[in-house]
Amino acid sequence: MAPFPLNFDEVVRQGGKEYLNTASHLRVMRPADDPDEDLWPNLYEWLNSWFDPPEQTHYLLGWLWHAYTTAYRGAMQPGHTLIIAGGPDMGKSLFSTYILPKIFGGGADAGNFIMGHDQFNDELASVPVWFIDDNTSAATGAKQRFFIEMLKKLSATQLLQLRAMYRSGCTIERQGRTVLTTNIDADSLSLLPGIEGTTVLDKLIVLKLGEGTPLWFHRMGRGDIQGVLDDELPHFLRWLLGYSPPPGVTEGASGRFGINPFHHGEMVAMAQDLSPEQRDWELIEAWWTRRGCPDPWQGTVTDLLAELMGMEELSRLVNHVRAQSFGRTMTKLLHAYPEKIEKIVDKRQRVL
Numbered sequence: 327m328a329p330f331p332l333n334f335d336e337v338v339r340q341g342g343k344e345y346l347n348t349a350s351h352l353r354v355m356r357p358a359d360d361p362d363e364d365l366w367p368n369l370y371e372w373l374n375s376w377f378d379p380p381e382q383t384h385y386l387l388g389w390l391w392h393a394y395t396t397a398y399r400g401a402m403q404p405g406h407t408l409i410i411a412g413g414p415d416m417g418k419s420l421f422s423t424y425i426l427p428k429i430f431g432g433g434a435d436a437g438n439f440i441m442g443h444d445q446f447n448d449e450l451a452s453v454p455v456w457f458i459d460d461n462t463s464a465a466t467g468a469k470q471r472f473f474i475e476m477l478k479k480l481s482a483t484q485l486l487q488l489r490a491m492y493r494s495g496c497t498i499e500r501q502g503r504t505v506l507t508t509n510i511d512a513d514s515l516s517l518l519p520g521i522e523g524t525t526v527l528d529k530l531i532v533l534k535l536g537e538g539t540p541l542w543f544h545r546m547g548r549g550d551i552q553g554v555l556d557d558e559l560p561h562f563l564r565w566l567l568g569y570s571p572p573p574g575v576t577e578g579a580s581g582r583f584g585i586n587p588f589h590h591g592e593m594v595a596m597a598q599d600l601s602p603e604q605r606d607w608e609l610i611e612a613w614w615t616r617r618g619c620p621d622p623w624q625g626t627v628t629d630l631l632a633e634l635m636g637m638e639e640l641s642r643l644v645n646h647v648r649a650q651s652f653g654r655t656m657t658k659l660l661h662a663y664p665e666k667i668e669k670i671v672d673k674r675q676r677v678l
Contacts, residue, residue, distance in 0.1 A: 328488060328498050329452040332430065334400030340499055349452055352431045354397045354563075361565035366558035368542040372417070378536035385531055385588040388571035390429075392584030393503055395567060397430060402454065402501040404484055404582050407477070409506045411515065411593055412535025417543060418507035422457040425555065426505060429563065430454040436504065440476045446486045454502040478526050480504055510534070515596055527589060534590040603658045609644060610659075613637055624670075627653045 329349035330338045336350045363370050377383050389408055396403040410418050427433025433455035438444040440458060450456065484499045508514045543551050571585060579586045613634050617623075625633070631652050634644045660667045 328496055329448065330498065331432070331452060331454040331502060332397040332400065332402040333501070341497065343496075345496070345498070352454075354394060354431055355429050355559060357398075357564035357567060358560035359564065360561060361568060362561065363565065365561040366565070368554050369558050369562050372542055375539045375541070376417070376535055377533060380536075382533045382588065382590065384572050384575050385585065386533060387566070387569060388575045388585040389503075389531055391566055391569050391571060394429065394563065396584075397454065398567065403584065404501055405503055406529055406531045406583055406585075406587055407480065407504045407506070409508070409530060409532045409593075410535065411508050411510050411533070411590070413537055414509060415544070416535045417541055418535070419459065420543065420551070422455075422459075422505040422507050425559070426455045426457070426503070427453070428555065429559065430503070433457055435459075440473060440480070442472050442476070446488055448488075451486075451488050451498065451500070456502060456504045458504070458506045459508075477506075510596075515593075528587050529583070530589065531587055532589045532593045534593055603655050603662070606647065606652070606655045607659055607663070609634060609640060613640055616640075627656050630656075 327348050328338075328345040330345070330347045331349045331352050332354065333347060334350055336347055338345050338347045358365070373383055373387070374380065377386070386408075389406060393402065393405050410421070412418055423433065423435075432453035434450050434453045435458070436450060436456035437458050439446060439450055439456075484501065485497055486500055487497050542554070546554070575585050577586075610630075614623075616637060616639070623630075623633075628649055631644070631647060631649055634647070635641050656667070660669055
């Protein structure tokens with residue numbers, strides 16, 4: 327037995343094995359009959375004013391469309407991990423922890439799992455939506471590195487080892503969605519450094535909210551917000567079933583993921599600025615400038631690290647760098663700056 331949310335088959339075959347699907351009863355929120363936009367005015371206003379630039383709305387709608395249309399048919403397909411960055415009180419948590427679970431029939435906080443505190447368990451396996459908030463993503467040091475590696479793993483593969491109480495574990499393919507929400511500050515955005523590799527970015531949608539726009543829920547209490555969503559979501563979902571994303575959102579997209587990835591330029595730039603590799607590159611550039619010689623320099627990673635440490639004005643800034651991690655940094659910088667760094671394989675040296 328194992329849960330396969332939003333798969334209507336009572337018996338699911340994976341990896342040459344058959345599993346009794348304990349979540350075959352789960353269904354998405356039922357759409358209304360009428361998709362008229364006048365019947366979901368608050369959601370319509372929200373979607374049209376939430377993002378900066380507003381063109382990002384179609385990537386969010388495309389992400390929802392691919393998830394909902396396939397789940398509605400009982401065969402939810404894989405999708406991108408969604409990252410939403412924005413200021414406080416902009417509805418990020420409302421969207422990820424309430425609206426999405428309401429639409430897809432359940433959600434759970436995956437923060438402890440992605441931080442390595444919990445194993446993949448029945449609670450997480452049984453729900454289609456995983457949400458992760460700022461407090462988890464803002465971890466530091468070793469926990470931050472573990473978080474980033476888990477994000478990469480979850481984005482690259484859907485296969486997870488389920489550990490359930492009172493029965494043996496099994497490997498299942500998860501078809502749900504993961505949503506991360508974060509504020510726009512250095513601490514909160516600590517989840518972004520390390521995801522800039524092409525393979526991972528292809529499986530992410532990174533969106534940025536606008537600022538200063540009064541939103542519909544700002545003038546309502548919790549009960550009123552729930553009432554609006556109960557009334558409007560079914561009509562929105564009927565509209566979503568008939569939605570056709572713009573060509574730029576879908577043309578050339580993976581058949582499995584349905585739409586193309588999107589990465590807000592400012593968020594990607596901040597990810598690069600916050601990354602350890604970028605800080606090390608700035609140290610290398612400072613060393614090169616102070617070196618005062620235009621001729622190429624040749625040596626091993628260890629030689630380069632010694633050069634940096636040997637320059638008095640930089641030595642204090644290089645104390646945190648270790649040879650092994652610096653080697654990995656140089657490999658990443660080699661791909662980022664191929665016009666400035668060359669790797670000589672036969673001599674195991676690099677030329678700057």
